[in-house]
Amino acid sequence: xxxxxxxxxxxxxxxxxxxxxxxxxxxxxxxxxxxxxxxxxxxxxxxxxxxxxxxxxxxxxxxxxxxxxxxxxxxxxxxxxxxxxxxxxxxxxxxxxxxxxxxxxxxxxxxxxxxxxxxxxxxxxxxxxxxxxxxxxxxxxxxxxxxxxxxxxxxxxxxxxxxxxxxxxxxxxxxxxxxxxxxxxxxxxxxxxxxxxx
Amino acid sequence: xxxxxxxxxxxxxxxxxxxxxxxxxxxxxxxxxxxxxxxxxxxxxxxxxxxxxxxxxxxxxxxxxxxxxxxxxxxxxxxxxxxxxxxxxxxxxxxxxxxxxxxxxxxxxxxxxxxxxxxxxxxxxxxxxxxxxxxxxxxxxxxxxxxxxxxxxxxxxxxxxxxxxxxxxxxxxxxxxxxxxxxxxxxxxxxxxxxxxx
DNA sequence: CATTTAACTGAACAATTGTTCATTTGAAAA
DNA sequence: TTTTCAAATGAACAATTGTTCAGTTAAATG
Numbered sequence: 001x002x003x004x005x006x007x008x009x010x011x012x013x014x015x016x017x018x019x020x021x022x023x024x025x026x027x028x029x030x031x032x033x034x035x036x037x038x039x040x041x042x043x044x045x046x047x048x049x050x051x052x053x054x055x056x057x058x059x060x061x062x063x064x065x066x067x068x069x070x071x072x073x074x075x076x077x078x079x080x081x082x083x084x085x086x087x088x089x090x091x092x093x094x095x096x097x098x099x100x101x102x103x104x105x106x107x108x109x110x111x112x113x114x115x116x117x118x119x120x121x122x123x124x125x126x127x128x129x130x131x132x133x134x135x136x137x138x139x140x141x142x143x144x145x146x147x148x149x150x151x152x153x154x155x156x157x158x159x160x161x162x163x164x165x166x167x168x169x170x171x172x173x174x175x176x177x178x179x180x181x182x183x184x185x186x187x188x189x190x191x192x193x194x195x196x197x198x
Numbered sequence: 199x200x201x202x203x204x205x206x207x208x209x210x211x212x213x214x215x216x217x218x219x220x221x222x223x224x225x226x227x228x229x230x231x232x233x234x235x236x237x238x239x240x241x242x243x244x245x246x247x248x249x250x251x252x253x254x255x256x257x258x259x260x261x262x263x264x265x266x267x268x269x270x271x272x273x274x275x276x277x278x279x280x281x282x283x284x285x286x287x288x289x290x291x292x293x294x295x296x297x298x299x300x301x302x303x304x305x306x307x308x309x310x311x312x313x314x315x316x317x318x319x320x321x322x323x324x325x326x327x328x329x330x331x332x333x334x335x336x337x338x339x340x341x342x343x344x345x346x347x348x349x350x351x352x353x354x355x356x357x358x359x360x361x362x363x364x365x366x367x368x369x370x371x372x373x374x375x376x377x378x379x380x381x382x383x384x385x386x387x388x389x390x391x392x393x394x395x396x
Numbered sequence: 397c398a399t400t401t402a403a404c405t406g407a408a409c410a411a412t413t414g415t416t417c418a419t420t421t422g423a424a425a426a
Numbered sequence: 427t428t429t430t431c432a433a434a435t436g437a438a439c440a441a442t443t444g445t446t447c448a449g450t451t452a453a454a455t456g
């Protein structure tokens with residue numbers, strides 16, 4: 001056997017990425033072998049090298065497109081109005097974008113140390129760009145004198161950690177509906193930056 | 199050569215644990231070999247098996263004693279007074295205990311998936327015990343009518359995520375002194391649960 | 397139809413893995 | 427000093443690793 005019936009690069013490439021993502025999320029990058037990924041795709045290990053020069057690049061591509069997609073989605077979102085409204089928008093955007101992408105988010109946070117220094121620097125810069133979105137909102141709120149924030153950078157990191165932590169426990173089948181959880185987090189964030197609740 | 203000059207189990211055991219912890223924090227459990235750990239200790243790989251039956255148990259022991267030490271330290275802390283004061287105490291305790299233990303905290307969060315199901319369940323239970331400490335405070339605050347919290351469980355997880363996230367960015371050589379950072383987090387937490395700032 | 401070529405196989409590679417164990421060593425006990 | 431034994435060594439093991447590549451197959455092209 002060689003080329004499979006109906007096989008296509010356009011078909012196989014996303015399947016390789018999906019298989020890699022799922023396995024890495026489950027076992028960790030170092031613990032997953034190219035043969036495991038290949039087996040999940042239904043292909044031999046050698047075939048993977050039609051889609052990535054090596055294992056490291058496969059990981060980097062996953063993290064890089066994750067951040068790219070995040071920033072693209074964020075750029076398309078509404079980002080205007082008073083700070084309080086923008087903060088609410090950011091919280092809702094973050095939750096709605098991240099929660100359905102469990103594996104991607106998990107891998108993006110856990111596998112940073114498995115990137116080469118150059119690759120790490122690239123991802124880190126994209127991450128900072130996203131954080132800056134939130135910090136800009138906090139700065140605006142301070143300028144408008146509606147937020148009480150001692151240090152916008154620290155507060156940004158605290159809020160993002162709070163939001164990203166959701167992925168560690170949220171399950172669709174959980175106790176509370178997502179809409180309510182979203183409201184709770186909007187409330188937490190608003191109050192954390194000193195806005196009186198309504 | 200065999201037994202090294204001055205070698206002792208009481209000396210070597212903690213060195214094995216320290217080497218394992220540092221290497222696992224840096225590269226991840228699956229990416230670290232027993233030979234690397236042994237080399238860092240200054241010993242051959244076979245000697246490690248005087249201190250652990252296998253690699254998995256070595257990881258479990260690291261996570262288990264981390265949680266044990268945390269719960270022991272927490273149990274020794276002051277846990278009385280009004281909810282607002284207890285909340286502040288918890289925040290300060292968490293920060294002061296976790297921040298100086300970067301590697302331990304990192305490994306304890308990152309390597310959970312590399313535990314066998316039985317080992318995972320044990321660690322998970324200890325973690326929940328710690329979370330319950332904070333949730334009890336939130337419940338007390340609600341009972342005292344000084345906290346405004348829609349759901350104590352969600353709020354607990356949000357606050358702990360916020361706190362634990364500090365380990366990802368805090369550096370002793372950073373921009374702000376720890377004391378100030380601590381104040382900022384106490385403020386954030388207090389306001390998040392609806393206590394007016396002072 | 398025949399030809400080309402993208403997509404895949406399957407075997408091979410050197411290196412590394414966790415773990416075992418007979419052997420050797422040096423420190424402590426007698 | 428001699429004896430004892432805990433604490434190491436170092437070689438060995440089968441299995442697995444990432445990666446390469448000559449060969450094979452089926453889809454696309456003409």
